Amino acid sequence: MLKGHLDALVLAALEAEPAHGYGIIRRLRTRSSDVFRLAEGTVYPTLHRLERDGLVTSRWTAASGRRRRVYRITRAGREALTVRRFEWREFARAVEAVLA
Amino acid sequence: MSYLEQLSVELTRVGIRGRARARILTEAADHLTEGDEERFGDPRELAQLFADELATQATTRAAYVAFAALGLAGAGFAVGWVLVILEGTADITSAAFLPVGLVAAFALIACPQISFAAGLLALLRARRLRKLRVAPAAELALLARRTNTALAFGASSMLAFAVYAVDYHAAFSRSQVIAAAAGAVSLMVPLAAAAIAGRTAAVVQSAVPGEAGDMFDDFPLPLPRRPWLVCLALAGGLAVVLLAAAGLDEGLRNAVAEVVLVVVCFAALGRRLGLRS
Numbered sequence: 001m002l003k004g005h006l007d008a009l010v011l012a013a014l015e016a017e018p019a020h021g022y023g024i025i026r027r028l029r030t031r032s033s034d035v036f037r038l039a040e041g042t043v044y045p046t047l048h049r050l051e052r053d054g055l056v057t058s059r060w061t062a063a064s065g066r067r068r069r070v071y072r073i074t075r076a077g078r079e080a081l082t083v084r085r086f087e088w089r090e091f092a093r094a095v096e097a098v099l100a
Numbered sequence: 101m102s103y104l105e106q107l108s109v110e111l112t113r114v115g116i117r118g119r120a121r122a123r124i125l126t127e128a129a130d131h132l133t134e135g136d137e138e139r140f141g142d143p144r145e146l147a148q149l150f151a152d153e154l155a156t157q158a159t160t161r162a163a164y165v166a167f168a169a170l171g172l173a174g175a176g177f178a179v180g181w182v183l184v185i186l187e188g189t190a191d192i193t194s195a196a197f198l199p200v201g202l203v204a205a206f207a208l209i210a211c212p213q214i215s216f217a218a219g220l221l222a223l224l225r226a227r228r229l230r231k232l233r234v235a236p237a238a239e240l241a242l243l244a245r246r247t248n249t250a251l252a253f254g255a256s257s258m259l260a261f262a263v264y265a266v267d268y269h270a271a272f273s274r275s276q277v278i279a280a281a282a283g284a285v286s287l288m289v290p291l292a293a294a295a296i297a298g299r300t301a302a303v304v305q306s307a308v309p310g311e312a313g314d315m316f317d318d319f320p321l322p323l324p325r326r327p328w329l330v331c332l333a334l335a336g337g338l339a340v341v342l343l344a345a346a347g348l349d350e351g352l353r354n355a356v357a358e359v360v361l362v363v364v365c366f367a368a369l370g371r372r373l374g375l376r377s
Contacts, residue, residue, distance in 0.1 A: 022131045039141030044127055045149045049233065052157060068130045069123070 006046050007055075008084035009036070011077050014056060018072040020063075021047060047071055055080050103137040104129055110147035115304040116154065124150060152234040152308050158301035159240045162294070163226035166247045169294035170219045170254050173287040177212060180261060184280045190271030201267040207260035210361055211253045214369070219250035221373055224318040236310025242374045247298050249373060255291045258284040314374045327376035328366075335362035 013019065013027040021043055028036045050056045055077035061068050073081070101109075107128055111121045132140060140146070195201025225243045229235045265272060265280035272280070316325050323330055339355035346354055370376040 020130065021127055022134045025135070039146070040131065040135055040139045041128065041141035041146040042149060044124065045146075045153050048150070049153055049157075063130070064133075066130050066133065067126050069127050 005084075005088070006038070006042070007050060008081060008088065010043060010046050010050065011055060011073055011081040011084070014071055014073040015078070015081060018070050020068050020070050024071070050077065103132065103140070103143065107143040107147065110143045111150065114147050114151035114307075116147065116150055117303070120150075120154070148307050151304050152306045155237070155240055155301070155304040155306035156229065156232060156235045158304055159243055159298075160226045160229050160235075162298040162301040163222045163243055163247045165297045166251050166294040167219055167223050167226075169290035170215060170250055172290050173254050173258060174212070174216070176283060176287045177257060177261065180280055180283050184265060184272060184276050190268035194270055195267045196269065197267060200263060204260045204264040204267055207256055208264055209357075210365075211257040211260055213361070214365055215250050215253035215257055217365075218246050218253065218369075218373055221315065221318065221375075222246035222250055225374075228318060234306065234308050236308045236312070237306040238310060238312035240306055242312040244298060244302055246373055248295070249369065251291050251295050251298070255288050255295075258288045258291070312374055314377055327370065331362065331366040331370075331375075335359040338362065 009028055010024055013024045013031070019027065022040070024043055024047075025040050047056065047058070051058055051071070053076075054074060056071045056073055058069050058071045061070050104125060108121065108125055111117075111124060116124070128140065192202070192205060222243060225239070225246060229239060229243065262281040262284035265277045265284070269277045315327070315330075316323055335358065338358045342354040342358055343351040345351060366375060
């Protein structure tokens with residue numbers, strides 16, 4: 001289930017400020033109170049695809065002598081996130097109505 | 101072997117090389133200075149995850165590139181046809197070397213049609229797949245077969261055009277022959293470039309399970325799922341158009357030839373192009 005929403009979760013993690021892959025994982029874990037525990041490497045195929053789709057951009061930076069790829073959400077990414085938030089709320093409301 | 105070495109081997113195994121592999125490995129190395137290997141995931145599964153996404157995107161893009169190249173070649177072919185062939189239609193027996201001339205003339209009629217049909221099928225499938233994050237490997241293989249068939253017959257059309265112009269040079273001016281041959285050969289360049297893009301895309305191997313589907317999954321219209329019936333209906337429709345265009349004598353000849361061509365191609369290429377199972 002988490003995999004199906006990973007795009008939106010990654011976009012949401014980048015909404016406030018840019019981050020590198022590990023930073024995104026850390027934000028997801030913190031904001032979900034450690035509920036979201038996915039194989040950390042899986043965030044990278046998602047980031048690369050979001051970049052190909054123009055929803056995020058990235059650039060190399062230096063961090064303690066290492067090369068680090070930092071991702072930033074684009075305007076199209078913010079619009080996509082708004083749409084996905086709306087879709088999720090509709091879905092969650094429907095599930096809640098059925099389960100309640 | 102270290103984790104990063106394992107990941108490197110697995111990325112190579114699934115066909116991810118060069119800059120794409122280097123970027124993944126650099127990001128993984130950076131990540132692993134803070135995170136741990138166990139949480140990062142199994143290298144084989146991770147490499148396959150990258151490949152599934154890249155293969156879908158690359159194969160779909162290769163199909164679009166091929167269709168654009170075919171469009172360019174097709175436009176050039178049409179212009180050449182109007183300027184050279186229609187201005188001085190050659191007597192079919194006037195070839196310098198008749199067997200070659202006959203083959204070129206036949207190819208000039210058949211190859212563009214096959215190329216157009218295969219290219220259109222590839223485009224329809226590519227449009228369907230573009231909405232998917234990952235597509236089944238069988239679907240990607242079918243898309244690649246359609247793309248390659250379209251390009252191969254497109255290139256054959258160009259070759260046939262050049263050979264026809266040279267072999268029937270007696271019917272045309274010297275400048276027409278040179279323009280036709282040079283134009284046809286130069287239009288093969290974008291087709292070759294598209295073929296190279298397709299081969300590069302095919303290196304990355306998807307492993308997503310699933311069926312390839314057939315033409316009924318591609319067409320937006322609900323057609324009866326009887327491939328041969330659709331084939332005969334298409335052949336009949338084309339025959340009627342040709343009859344109407346050229347009258348009872350020549351039109352009938354053209355219509356019969358077209359029906360035979362469509363049926364033979366459907367039998368020969370139907371499975372390859374996912375027209376029938």
